[in-house]
Amino acid sequence: MAGRFYITTPIYYVNAQPHIGHAYTTVAADALARFHRLLGEDVLYVTGTDEHGQKNVEAARQAGVTPQEHVDAKAAAFRRLFEQMHCSFDRFIRTTEAEHVRVVQDVFARLRDSGDIYKGQYEGWYCVPCETHFLEKDLVEGKCPDCKRDVRRAQTEAYFFRTSAYAERLLRAIEENPDLIGPESRRNEVVAFVSQGIQDACISRKASEWDIPVPGDPEQTIYVWFDALVNYLTAAGYLQDEAQTAKWWPPDVQLLAKDILVRFHGTIWPAMLMALGLPLPTRIFAHGFWLSADESRGDDVRDRKISKSKGDLVSPYETAAQLADVSGCKMDVAIDAVRYFYLREMSFGLDGVFKLEAVMQRFNDDLANDLGNLLNRTLPLVERFNGGAVPTPGSSAGALAEQICAAAEGAREALVRLDLNGALAAVWQLVGAGNRFVDERAPWDLHKSGKTEELDATLYDLLDCLRAVGILVSPFMPTVAQEIWAQLGIGGYAAEAAWDACVAGRLAPGGRIARTQPIFPRIDLRRAATRLDSRREQEPDRGKAGEKPMADEAIPVEVSIEEFARLDLRVAEITTAERVEGKDRLLKLTVSLGEETRTVAAGIAREFPPETLVGKRVVLVANLKAAKIGGVASHGMILAAGEQVPLAIVTLDRECPLGTKVR
Ligand code: ME8
Numbered sequence: 001m002a003g004r005f006y007i008t009t010p011i012y013y014v015n016a017q018p019h020i021g022h023a024y025t026t027v028a029a030d031a032l033a034r035f036h037r038l039l040g041e042d043v044l045y046v047t048g049t050d051e052h053g054q055k056n057v058e059a060a061r062q063a064g065v066t067p068q069e070h071v072d073a074k075a076a077a078f079r080r081l082f083e084q085m086h087c088s089f090d091r092f093i094r095t096t097e098a099e100h101v102r103v104v105q106d107v108f109a110r111l112r113d114s115g116d117i118y119k120g121q122y123e124g125w126y127c128v129p130c131e132t133h134f135l136e137k138d139l140v141e142g143k144c145p146d147c148k149r150d151v152r153r154a155q156t157e158a159y160f161f162r163t164s165a166y167a168e169r170l171l172r173a174i175e176e177n178p179d180l181i182g183p184e185s186r187r188n189e190v191v192a193f194v195s196q197g198i199q200d201a202c203i204s205r206k207a208s209e210w211d212i213p214v215p216g217d218p219e220q221t222i223y224v225w226f227d228a229l230v231n232y233l234t235a236a237g238y239l240q241d242e243a244q245t246a247k248w249w250p251p252d253v254q255l256l257a258k259d260i261l262v263r264f265h266g267t268i269w270p271a272m273l274m275a276l277g278l279p280l281p282t283r284i285f286a287h288g289f290w291l292s293a294d295e296s297r298g299d300d301v302r303d304r305k306i307s308k309s310k311g312d313l314v315s316p317y318e319t320a321a322q323l324a325d326v327s328g329c330k331m332d333v334a335i336d337a338v339r340y341f342y343l344r345e346m347s348f349g350l351d352g353v354f355k356l357e358a359v360m361q362r363f364n365d366d367l368a369n370d371l372g373n374l375l376n377r378t379l380p381l382v383e384r385f386n387g388g389a390v391p392t393p394g395s396s397a398g399a400l401a402e403q404i405c406a407a408a409e410g411a412r413e414a415l416v417r418l419d420l421n422g423a424l425a426a427v428w429q430l431v432g433a434g435n436r437f438v439d440e441r442a443p444w445d446l447h448k449s450g451k452t453e454e455l456d457a458t459l460y461d462l463l464d465c466l467r468a469v470g471i472l473v474s475p476f477m478p479t480v481a482q483e484i485w486a487q488l489g490i491g492g493y494a495a496e497a498a499w500d501a502c503v504a505g506r507l508a509p510g511g512r513i514a515r516t517q518p519i520f521p522r523i524d525l526r527r528a529a530t531r532l533d534s535r536r537e538q539e540p541d542r543g544k545a546g547e548k549p550m551a552d553e554a555i556p557v558e559v560s561i562e563e564f565a566r567l568d569l570r571v572a573e574i575t576t577a578e579r580v581e582g583k584d585r586l587l588k589l590t591v592s593l594g595e596e597t598r599t600v601a602a603g604i605a606r607e608f609p610p611e612t613l614v615g616k617r618v619v620l621v622a623n624l625k626a627a628k629i630g631g632v633a634s635h636g637m638i639l640a641a642g643e644q645v646p647l648a649i650v651t652l653d654r655e656c657p658l659g660t661k662v663r
Helices: 020-038 054-063 067-084 098-113 163-176 184-195 224-229 231-235 242-248 258-276 316-327 331-345 356-386 401-416 420-441 443-448 452-473 478-488 525-538 561-565
Strands: 004-013 042-050 091-094 117-127 132-134 152-161 204-206 217-222 253-257 283-287 290-292 352-354 569-580 583-592 597-602 617-621 627-629 632-634
Touching (some): 020 042, 020 283, 020 290, 020 401, 042 067, 042 231, 067 316, 152 204, 163 258, 316 356, 331 420, 401 420, 401 452, 420 443, 597 632
Parallel strands (some): 004 042, 004 253, 253 283
Antiparallel strands (some): 117 132, 569 583, 569 617
């Protein structure tokens, strides 16, 4: 009997906009989940959102909504993105769900009863943005070792989890199960971290309105990380349904990136499970980071990973929209192409660099020239030489049987090892073999010389190969797989086929193909570059950059308060201002929002000499889509009065902290 497969992603903080990094882990998990469904396994694939923590209270206050309204909207944005990215999660878990809150409190109470959680004095350092406590020795040059920001002294009564008691057992478990933590380089980091001696983890803090109360102690709430890690148990039915828990626990694969491996998923998490007497996950795998193109050099990649402040890299959906725009393919196909790019471009486990140009290049090379080409060559041949019907194979068919088996076997082995791009490489070997087969067999010559049986066998083999390719690509590109099957005239769903059907000869003869438009129209890369540039310029910062004033009719007569609230206006200080060569209206400004610094282009150079602007407190539209203006990558817009010509910069009439919301 086929087994079961439980796979998780991290649950994401709702204080960021969902971006490529979140989509990457969730798409990777989706491909693995879909693969295991094809193996006939019962799959539980869980993703979701991490919604407690004081930052949400602050963000909600600034947005003028309740914390619950705030996290509801943010969680919906994550869920929407993952659905748009064709992720077939079985459960979207949110830490504010009542059931989860109860499980967290029960787990806490159990561990306190067993003595694994105790009350003590906490003395150390606290990083507010990371919501993490650190010991003196963990700080890097006196700053937070994770985000490198200032930390503050913290001394308070708190609950501790006895992580230290599990260090030896954890090291033994890692040694005995080399697969437990991967890849190897990351496993070594965990071993080094645990071997140097781990401290007990502080897992509570002074009560706050938005976090989960410590059961029986109104003075304390549970630390967000403890709460978040328990999600994996909640989703498996732990302390809710014994049969469910027995079925799903432990997870087969837990995916995350390297940022949250060593301390959390590699140490506290397995120690918590040991303390609860539960089996450890089979594999915890930390992949690398997506980096933005201009930041890919150097050793320390941590703080250069792609994050919410990085303009057009933020939205995977936008990447797909751009791809659909320049290629003319369907949006669903573009989304699959972005999924393909993510999983093919980056070796699972290493860092990768994101460039839209590279997405377009792969679209042309792998999807249009290889896969699309095989389909687009085969179908017209079947129309021309066999009236659009799947021929009867005859005894000489099966010439691609070995290649089909090799691809299915290679991809299966790779996917079991979590080598997603290795699996795609194996499938593309088959696509390449199919294309070579067309050239070698030259069906047009077989037709000319009247070799009907050979011609039929050739056409059948090609169609049958495409059928198998459809199944093999379906974990990565589910819509494309279905398009391929539809064009081959196969009923049913590629994604619901069986992996075992990836053997030659399973295509029923006699069916009719149904050729439509090419799935992947080739992109003219030169024209695409121009088109993308103009698309970027058309979008934000109209007027102020002085390049494209907004048409009057585009200004709605009325906006609702909700529409207005979508604007994120913030107090900012101009820290540098310089002219842009060759652009007499443009200034390149650096503005500080307190914790964050942005570059902004503003079309105000004629009216406002740069030296008069430095030190001015202004109002920044902080959530304006990033755009390249006159060669400057601009992340926001400062407000100024005046239609075509800026007459005055909007400033503040008294002091207030940088980053304060303007309403
Ligand atoms: O850490 N490249 O949430 P988070 C690749 N709530 N993956 C990236 C990435 C990038 N540039 N940026 C983010 C948290 N990720 C906690 C997790 S789990 C019990 C609690 C992905 O929103 C990657 O999976 O900061 C990373 O581990 C995760 O998002 C961090 O998400």
